[in-house]
Amino acid sequence: MPRRVPLARRQLLQDRRRAVLAVAGVAAALVLVLVLNGVFAGATRQVTAYIDTSPADVFVAQAGVRTMHMSITALPDDTVARVRSVDGVAWAEPLRYTTGVVTKGDRSIITYVFGYDTQAGVAGPRELSSGSAPGAGEAVVDESAASELAIGVGDTVEILGTPLRVSGLSVNGTNIVNTTVFLDTEQFTALRGPGTNYVLAGARAGVGADELASRIAAAVPDATVQTRAAFSDQESRIVRDMATDIMSIMTIIGFLIALAVVALTLFTSTLAKLRDFGVVKALGGTNPRLAKDVVAQAIWTIALAAATAFVLSLGLGAALAALTPNIRIVIEPVSVARTAAGALVIGLIAAAIPLRRVVRIDPASVFRSAQ
Amino acid sequence: MTMTAIIDPRTASAASITVRGLNKTYGEGDLAVHAVRDIDLDIKAGEVVLVMGPSGSGKTTLLLMLGAMLRPTSGAVTIDGIDLAAAPERLLPKLRARHLGFVFQDFNLLGALNAVENVEIACNLAGVVGNAAHERSRALLERVGLGQRLRFRPDQLSGGEKQRVSVARALANDPAVILADEPTANLDSSHGHDIARLLRHLATDDGRSVVIVSHDERLKEIADRVLWLEDGGFRELSNMATDPICGMSVTADPNTTLHAHRDGQTWWFCSTACRNEFTSRDPEAAADVPHETSGEPDPPHDERTAR
Numbered sequence: 001m002p003r004r005v006p007l008a009r010r011q012l013l014q015d016r017r018r019a020v021l022a023v024a025g026v027a028a029a030l031v032l033v034l035v036l037n038g039v040f041a042g043a044t045r046q047v048t049a050y051i052d053t054s055p056a057d058v059f060v061a062q063a064g065v066r067t068m069h070m071s072i073t074a075l076p077d078d079t080v081a082r083v084r085s086v087d088g089v090a091w092a093e094p095l096r097y098t099t100g101v102v103t104k105g106d107r108s109i110i111t112y113v114f115g116y117d118t119q120a121g122v123a124g125p126r127e128l129s130s131g132s133a134p135g136a137g138e139a140v141v142d143e144s145a146a147s148e149l150a151i152g153v154g155d156t157v158e159i160l161g162t163p164l165r166v167s168g169l170s171v172n173g174t175n176i177v178n179t180t181v182f183l184d185t186e187q188f189t190a191l192r193g194p195g196t197n198y199v200l201a202g203a204r205a206g207v208g209a210d211e212l213a214s215r216i217a218a219a220v221p222d223a224t225v226q227t228r229a230a231f232s233d234q235e236s237r238i239v240r241d242m243a244t245d246i247m248s249i250m251t252i253i254g255f256l257i258a259l260a261v262v263a264l265t266l267f268t269s270t271l272a273k274l275r276d277f278g279v280v281k282a283l284g285g286t287n288p289r290l291a292k293d294v295v296a297q298a299i300w301t302i303a304l305a306a307a308t309a310f311v312l313s314l315g316l317g318a319a320l321a322a323l324t325p326n327i328r329i330v331i332e333p334v335s336v337a338r339t340a341a342g343a344l345v346i347g348l349i350a351a352a353i354p355l356r357r358v359v360r361i362d363p364a365s366v367f368r369s370a371q
Numbered sequence: 372m373t374m375t376a377i378i379d380p381r382t383a384s385a386a387s388i389t390v391r392g393l394n395k396t397y398g399e400g401d402l403a404v405h406a407v408r409d410i411d412l413d414i415k416a417g418e419v420v421l422v423m424g425p426s427g428s429g430k431t432t433l434l435l436m437l438g439a440m441l442r443p444t445s446g447a448v449t450i451d452g453i454d455l456a457a458a459p460e461r462l463l464p465k466l467r468a469r470h471l472g473f474v475f476q477d478f479n480l481l482g483a484l485n486a487v488e489n490v491e492i493a494c495n496l497a498g499v500v501g502n503a504a505h506e507r508s509r510a511l512l513e514r515v516g517l518g519q520r521l522r523f524r525p526d527q528l529s530g531g532e533k534q535r536v537s538v539a540r541a542l543a544n545d546p547a548v549i550l551a552d553e554p555t556a557n558l559d560s561s562h563g564h565d566i567a568r569l570l571r572h573l574a575t576d577d578g579r580s581v582v583i584v585s586h587d588e589r590l591k592e593i594a595d596r597v598l599w600l601e602d603g604g605f606r607e608l609s610n611m612a613t614d615p616i617c618g619m620s621v622t623a624d625p626n627t628t629l630h631a632h633r634d635g636q637t638w639w640f641c642s643t644a645c646r647n648e649f650t651s652r653d654p655e656a657a658a659d660v661p662h663e664t665s666g667e668p669d670p671p672h673d674e675r676t677a678r
Contacts, residue, residue: 283473283540366479
């Protein structure tokens with residue numbers, strides 16, 4: 001496409017201070033939106049970290065129970081055996097689960113408490129940063145929570161009202177809402193009595209997760225059977241549902257700030273350049289041509305601000321992660337795309353007000369002396 | 372004597388601007404103001420026409436109608452064979468972009484663009500884009516002597532240089548007609564003279580019609596014709612004279628204009644104050660007073676303007 005004089009860009013950058021302030025203002029608003037979404041995405045990933053990193057292909061729960069968060073599930077004792085007998089199941093392990101508080105002195109953190117067979121290990125923590133799997137009278141605590149509680153391997157914490165020695169520290173088990181601790185099955189049973197809350201099952205080679213879930217569902221009709229992906233999705237959905245209202249409000253506030261900044265900047269800069277627009281009109285510029293200039297200025301402002309906001313969000317995410325390990329900011333491409341698209345709409349709305357002024361300029365006005 | 376038809380029959384057929392029965396009235400009924408009354412005018416290619424007249428005489432209104440920026444109440448304005456008055460509103464920007472060049476009193480350069488871009492944008496509006504527009508703009512700026520100032524922004528240029536950029540911009544679309552509104556008003560004597568000569572060259576060398584609206588008497592030197600516009604209509608210039616005190620053009624009509632005789636010559640004045648100043652310098656001068664309306668003398672012209 002042949003080059004034309006980039007009037008919009010030149011006008012935008014003519015007053016660099018104004019341009020920088022406008023871009024910074026919009027970028028700040030978009031950072032707010034991106035970081036909020038990032039915190040939310042990070043929290044969701046942390047909440048589902050146990051499920052996502054589990055080697056299990058299928059999760060079995062009490063009928064109607066589709067999540068861990070805010071759920072109570074109890075399965076008949078023979079459920080593990082029934083699942084193991086299903087064709088295509090490579091392994092099946094029971095998981096004990098409850099919610100509680102892990103306490104050290106006057107500090108306490110809400111926690112998921114898992115009880116698992118330490119010999120099989122498949123339902124336990126994926127990775128230990130130090131120490132070993134729990135035995136009798138012991139627990140594995142997540143390293144972030146340990147840091148918060150100022151404890152280490154060998155220290156004693158109170159879990160479900162019982163003092164337990166910390167045998168090891170796990171990773172990626174703490175999120176903005178709670179942490180996770182792991183006990184062996186016997187210890188869990190000693191604290192909460194016998195039972196099975198979930199059953200985790202792995203597929204034999206060549207059997208897909210969906211296929212395995214269908215087979216188990218047929219064999220254990222009185223339970224809810226989900227693949228790992230479906231279980232994780234349900235878990236993140238419940239978090240999403242809980243946070244949607246506040247997220248929506250904060251996102252709208254962020255976009256409104258961006259709208260106000262872009263609109264104000266465009267309006268003042270257009271007012272300052274009304275005579276220039278009048279000159280272009282006098283020279284033969286049409287209203288659509290001038291409208292294109294105003295809209296292009298809005299788009300340039302938004303594009304620069306979005307790029308700045310993206311970089312700032314990544315930096316802020318890294319800084320926050322270093323300062324507060326419990327808060328993880330994940331800037332997802334879909335979030336960036338959504339924010340950029342929203343900002344673009346904001347820019348177009350913001351351009352509408354100055355556009356009305358530009359369209360109304362009488363080209364004859366430039367024949368009157370400005371002095 | 373009021374003249375509504377300024378047509379030279381020798382050039383009418385070759386005219387690049389033809390105006391017939393042009394009227395512009397603002398308001399209606401008792402509040403109607405007739406800014407331009409029944410004007411006929413032919414301007415041929417290569418001709419420089421200077422339109423002068425007192426403030427409020429209709430000069431700018433006439434220029435705006437010639438420039439397709441104001442719809443006449445009645446009449447026709449034909450440029451390059453196109454009747455601007457009859458053209459649909461949506462076509463007027465395109466007509467301005469392709470057929471007319473404008474030079475403004477305040478230069479009206481776009482502050483965000485450098486000299487060459489100020490010209491190039493006019494090329495773009497005329498439909499010339501890319502390298503062709505850039506090269507044309509550069510050549511035009513070189514023609515007006517600004518080859519070394521291509522990348523300078525308006526705030527880095529002197530008044531004379533700005534007006535030369537403005538002239539180059541007016542040439543961007545290679546127009547048959549250039550309309551200049553007080554092109555020397557914001558320039559000192561030397562730069563004003565340069566711009567006047569430049570406009571003369573555009574007519575003589577390129578065969579363009581140049582219409583200048585101005586109060587600047589110096590522009591008479593480069594004009595082929597000087598038209599005096601007063602009360603919306605042209606007056607015969609042979610009936611015009613210059614007040615020897617303030618320099619203002621006045622009608623040389625013994626029935627309506629203050630005048631005095633000295634050394635066998637008649638002098639014409641815009642006001643009693645100018646005439647009194649003139650006669651006070653030479654008590655021998657005999658003053659004729661055609662219409663004294665008040666015993667109190669008018670203030671000097673400069674003072675009246677300042678008010």
